[in-house]
Amino acid sequence: MATEKKIxxxxxxxxxxxxxxxxxxxxxxxxxxxxxxxxxxxxxxPTLNSLEKNCYVTKEEGQxxxxxxxxxxxxxxxxxxxxxxxKNPIVKDELRYETLLKLFFGKELGxxxxxxxxxxxxxxxxxxxxxxxxxxxxxxxxxxxxxxxxYLLTAKFGVETYKSYLKWCQQAKEILR
Amino acid sequence: MATEKKIxxxxxxxxxxxxxxxxxxxxxxxxxxxxxxxxxxxxxxPTLNSLEKNCYVTKEEGQxxxxxxxxxxxxxxxxxxxxxxxKNPIVKDELRYETLLKLFFGKELGxxxxxxxxxxxxxxxxxxxxxxxxxxxxxxxxxxxxxxxxYLLTAKFGVETYKSYLKWCQQAKEILR
DNA sequence: TGGCTCATGTAATCTGTTACATGATTCT
DNA sequence: AGAATCATGTAACAGATTACATGAGCCA
Numbered sequence: 001m002a003t004e005k006k007i008x009x010x011x012x013x014x015x016x017x018x019x020x021x022x023x024x025x026x027x028x029x030x031x032x033x034x035x036x037x038x039x040x041x042x043x044x045x046p047t048l049n050s051l052e053k054n055c056y057v058t059k060e061e062g063q064x065x066x067x068x069x070x071x072x073x074x075x076x077x078x079x080x081x082x083x084x085x086x087k088n089p090i091v092k093d094e095l096r097y098e099t100l101l102k103l104f105f106g107k108e109l110g111x112x113x114x115x116x117x118x119x120x121x122x123x124x125x126x127x128x129x130x131x132x133x134x135x136x137x138x139x140x141x142x143x144x145x146x147x148x149x150x151y152l153l154t155a156k157f158g159v160e161t162y163k164s165y166l167k168w169c170q171q172a173k174e175i176l177r
Numbered sequence: 178m179a180t181e182k183k184i185x186x187x188x189x190x191x192x193x194x195x196x197x198x199x200x201x202x203x204x205x206x207x208x209x210x211x212x213x214x215x216x217x218x219x220x221x222x223p224t225l226n227s228l229e230k231n232c233y234v235t236k237e238e239g240q241x242x243x244x245x246x247x248x249x250x251x252x253x254x255x256x257x258x259x260x261x262x263x264k265n266p267i268v269k270d271e272l273r274y275e276t277l278l279k280l281f282f283g284k285e286l287g288x289x290x291x292x293x294x295x296x297x298x299x300x301x302x303x304x305x306x307x308x309x310x311x312x313x314x315x316x317x318x319x320x321x322x323x324x325x326x327x328y329l330l331t332a333k334f335g336v337e338t339y340k341s342y343l344k345w346c347q348q349a350k351e352i353l354r
Numbered sequence: 355t356g357g358c359t360c361a362t363g364t365a366a367t368c369t370g371t372t373a374c375a376t377g378a379t380t381c382t
Numbered sequence: 383a384g385a386a387t388c389a390t391g392t393a394a395c396a397g398a399t400t401a402c403a404t405g406a407g408c409c410a
Contacts, residue, residue: 036272036278082285089294090298094272097272100213113264150284157280175326
């Protein structure tokens, strides 16, 4: 069966764009993939090791400004692995909205405090939405790199869902009042 | 510290509405909470056991049509536990869209197959949206039970996000063509 | 009679996070 | 000098899923 873990695919996918260190992979996930994925160092570094053991990536130890760096690159086998996973049908999106759980059980908490949860949710969305929109704007300018068309898809997804979140927030507040 | 696991809170929350068996809890999660939460028997039954050991729920073994049933009810301690969790700020919504991962790395897969993923996503949303809308309609009719106002919040959330998914699907298909 | 749903539960396993350890460099 | 960031990694643990085991009732 081999690797079906998604963290493997995430790393292969990112390295398929350009060689990176584990640290950079983490940063990339926390910025670009933030709206639909997350991962910790505790899963990234061991995964890089096992990917190398299986020849899906190669590592190159170098240094930059005196700091040691381990730069990973995808191999042909790795790309093949990625492609294989990509063409399989999507199994399942896993959504766990703690926010919605607290709203669903909100009767026990009461209107006032439930409204506070909604407000906190809204505040966060309002903070993130402009970032996503900026991201879309920049991606729309870029025409040459083929990658960017696909990045645009996910950024637009973020924008649309975030806008729907805001719309819902208004409805939700009205219902509770 | 005690239980911070969300499955505990999900079960307490559901039992706070009415006493249920583990099997019924599972069904409830798979229908009503489906759009924002999931859980397996392998986590539900052991959790019910530990909740009982800690006196957050009580069990009553009975039978119905010859079938043995274990019906759980929430206790005052359990309700207190639930309330305590509800009033804490929301820590994090965990969203892991496998769909978006595959789109993000879509360059390696190509337009045709990426469009297939989008289509599969769209088909599913089109199938689920009417169910959610029906749900909203029914909840809007009910005025007496206070619980339903909170259920309505989450159902409306589902409707709004699902509509935004469909909107995005159109955009996504245009971008790739 | 065979298959589906109801119903409960456990063991093995998987996957990932948190917290810790370490140490260099850059910023203030 | 001290804090923050860069950078890599491990060990313990948490939390959940999958697969299996078991058995009764219902429907065709």
